[in-house]
Amino acid sequence: MKNSENSRRSFIKKGALTIAGVGLFNQIDMKAYAGNDEVIVPETFPADGAFSLPALDYDYAALEPYIDTMTMQIHYSKHHQTYVTKLNEAIEKTPELQGKSLKDLIMNINAAPESVRTAIRNHGGGHYNHSMFWKMMNPKAADSITSDDLRKALMAKWNDMETFKSEFNKSATGLFGSGWTWLIKDTAGALSIVNTANQDNPLMDISSQKGKPILGIDVWEHAYYLKHQNKRADYLAAIWNVIDWNQVSKWYSEM
Numbered sequence: 001m002k003n004s005e006n007s008r009r010s011f012i013k014k015g016a017l018t019i020a021g022v023g024l025f026n027q028i029d030m031k032a033y034a035g036n037d038e039v040i041v042p043e044t045f046p047a048d049g050a051f052s053l054p055a056l057d058y059d060y061a062a063l064e065p066y067i068d069t070m071t072m073q074i075h076y077s078k079h080h081q082t083y084v085t086k087l088n089e090a091i092e093k094t095p096e097l098q099g100k101s102l103k104d105l106i107m108n109i110n111a112a113p114e115s116v117r118t119a120i121r122n123h124g125g126g127h128y129n130h131s132m133f134w135k136m137m138n139p140k141a142a143d144s145i146t147s148d149d150l151r152k153a154l155m156a157k158w159n160d161m162e163t164f165k166s167e168f169n170k171s172a173t174g175l176f177g178s179g180w181t182w183l184i185k186d187t188a189g190a191l192s193i194v195n196t197a198n199q200d201n202p203l204m205d206i207s208s209q210k211g212k213p214i215l216g217i218d219v220w221e222h223a224y225y226l227k228h229q230n231k232r233a234d235y236l237a238a239i240w241n242v243i244d245w246n247q248v249s250k251w252y253s254e255m
């Protein structure tokens, strides 16, 4: 085995063991979003080597009573870790994909060798989506939109926050099976609510809904079943209490 391979295998092994700290849109020029890796999930873009879990900025219990401790623990340390581990396994056996950023990988699913394309889509998407999800929540969160531009864009589309949340929840409850509901921004700054199945993301080249995601809610059952069982609407009603609008504002502005 070459030294570089040895090094890479060692790095991957280390990464796999790491559990840190605890419509219009189809015509968007997606290149406009390239180069913003550090804005979304800075911990997940190694220059070389394996991907790893990003550190949580809060304890598992910090989002109680809206998101329960056990769900946070299992969701982060088991579900997200599995996406990371399986993504690394796919990359390890695909030399042409090594060294690419996570964002580069998920924006170019069709360019991935067929043998790992589904793995990159599912596990790369899972890693990206969850990395964003943890950042988007905050125990001190409140309805404080710090970006005037974001507030204007929201009001222009939905008139008030209650209408926006109601439309978002309607879209999320209507999503059949597992997936994500997103608030996305187009290159003109306009907003839209879209659903994607499984671990797809609006940044993906294969996504039917394209745009820059600035807020995304995980509606897989693993995100809420322990506390709310089959009542997805109850989970959606609760999660707005911990959405970090400061972070959403930042993502909206930094494009």
Ligand SMILES: [Fe+2]
Pocket: 075, 079, 130, 218, 220, 222, 223
């Ligand atoms: Fe999840």
